Amino acid sequence: MNARSVVGVIWLAGSVLGMAPGALWAAAPDLPEGLGAPASDTAEPSLPAGLGGKTEPEQTNEEPASAALPFRLRGFWEVRGGSRLNDVPHQRDLSIAETRLQLEAEKYLQGATVRLTGDVLYDDLADDRAVDLESGEGAFDLREASLVFSPSADTDVKLGRQILTWGTGDxxxxxxxxxxxxxxxxxxxxxxYLKAPSDALKVSAFSGWANLDLVYTPRFDADRFIDGRRLSFFNTGRGRLTGRDAVVLAERPAEAFDDDEWAARLYRNLGAYEVALYGYDGFWKSPAGAEPASGRATFPPLSVFGASLRGPVGAGIGNVELGYYDSRADRDGDDPTVRNSELRLLLGYEQEIARDLTLGLQYYLERMGEFEAYRRTLPSGTPVRDENRHVLTQRLTWLTHSQNLEWSLFLFYSPSDRDAYLRPRVGYQVDDHLSVEVGGNLFFGAQEETFFGQFQDNNNLYLGVRYGF
Structure with a gap:
């Protein structure tokens, strides 16, 4: 049985069980704006911390861990190691070898809250240990440095470095x-750590009719994208897989207040359902173009308009989300150096199918606009993307041993690209402080130029140990 058959059987088996009760663009891989673990023991599953749902922690009167400190302090110490499963010519054998100490300090002032979260990191695989807060590399990564206050009873403001998220997808x-x-x-x-921090101003306004979140980022915050230094990918410019032998160089928009971003969400509850409208004005978050003269990857201008609906469906939770990606630099689709506009659609459903066993299924579509113009102007020899890219996902989560042991299997499978990505994980909560997890990142593909297929050289297994305090 080939890899395609294996992942197809896994997805189909999970689907039946539930019924019982990118491709690369220009010089860099096209990482989707679409790529947590839902709670398995509640009636309404939710996204994991940092990936969805309420992003502000509840303010409580709980005493800090150390009453001697004038602020609340918590954090963790963690060690992680992992190895590739393939011999790769342009990468190291180890995929991860690091230890980090995260400290999170929180101080409640008169009418405001100050939060600081930083990771002190030793990464044995880093090429340069100089601190770079944009890429998160070096001996220190600043995750949050924010000031939170409420100028009125119906308005909240958060200013500074922060983790931001919204949407309905898993x-x-x-x-x-x-x-x-x-x-x-x-x-x-x-x-x-899938969520990178933003340097932004977030204003939230609440009313009986609807709520509004408005986020302004004065200088463009790009994805921490794959550039070949840690992960190999298909380089269209060279027509082959590359890694450390051909690191991507990118021209990032970096002028404060000129290269800025706006994001907005208007949402309200209609009975048991939450409906939301979204808007974004900025740039493609990962490189989606190339500068013809230098060959450097670029971040073309982008606007996005979308909507979502989430609520109970039968015995589970369903969601639908869509977005139109307006690639403003190539609306006619005839510039081969810039990614075309796209329509994106997501349908999802999640249900606890047995005690402590949760199944989540999703269908994701990327439909390219102006496809004929794209094909007509594509340089000879360049792999042709499909007009429609279909992706199916499945998450199975099983909690055992008094819910201290979590078995998780997440599968991405694209029938159009004939490739897949498998994320197995087992996590054990030893006690209130100590946890251990083992997992993997496994890629399959019939062709090396498809989105998941290009990462087959990066198959890896990892082990992590964390002590929280």
Missing amino acids: LVFINDLFPKDWVSFFIGRDVE
Whole structure:
């Protein structure tokens, strides 16, 4: 049985069980704006911390861990190691080898809250240990440095570095145009690190009719995208898989207040359902173009308009989300150096199918606009993307041993690209402080130029140990 058959059987088996009770563009891989674990023991499953749902922690009167400190302090110490399963000519054998200490400080002031979260990191695979807060590389990564206050009873303001998220997908993002860290996601870091921080101003206004979130980022925050240093990918410019031998160089929009971003969400509840409208104005978050003269990857201008609906469907929770990606630099689709506009659609359903066993299914569509113009102007020899890219996802989560042991299997399968991505994970909560997890990132594909197929050299297994305090 080939790899395609294996993943097809896994997806079909999970689907039947539930019924019982990108491709690369220009010089860099086209990481989808669509790529948590739902709660398995509640009537309404939710996205994991950092990937969806309410992003602001509840303010409580709980005493800090150390009463001697003038602020609340918590954090964790973690060690992670992992190895590739393939011999790769242009990458190291280890996929991850690092230890980090995260400290989170929170101070309640008169009418405001100050939060600081930072990771002190030793990464044995880093080429350069100089601190770079944009890429998260180096000996320190600043995850949050924010000030939160409420100028009125119906308005909240959050200013500074922060983790932002919204939308309805499970590891599939359409209207969430906040930065992602795809390198962390594929090498085995905790899923919380899929979300990269934004330097932004967020204003939330609440009313009896609807609520509004408005986010302004004065300088463009790009994804921490795959550039070949840690993960190999298909380089269209060279027509083959490349890694450390051909690192992507990118021209990033970097002028404050000129290269800025706006994002908005208007949402309200209609009975048991939440409906939302979204808007974004900025740039493609991962490279989606190329500068013809230099060959450097670029981030062309982008606007996105979308909507979502989420609520109970039968015994589970359903969601639908769509977004129109307006590639403003190539609306006619005839510029081969810029990605075309797209329509994106997501349908999802999640249900607890047995005690402590949850199944989640999703269908995702990317439909390219102006496809004929794209084909007509594509340089000779360049792999042709499909007009429609279909992706099916399945998540199975099983909690055992008094819910301290979590078995998780997440599958992405594209019948149009004939490729797949499998994320197995087992996590054990030893006690209130200590946890251990083992997992993997496994890629399959019939062709090396498809989105998941290009990552087959990056197959890896990892082990992580965390002590929280």
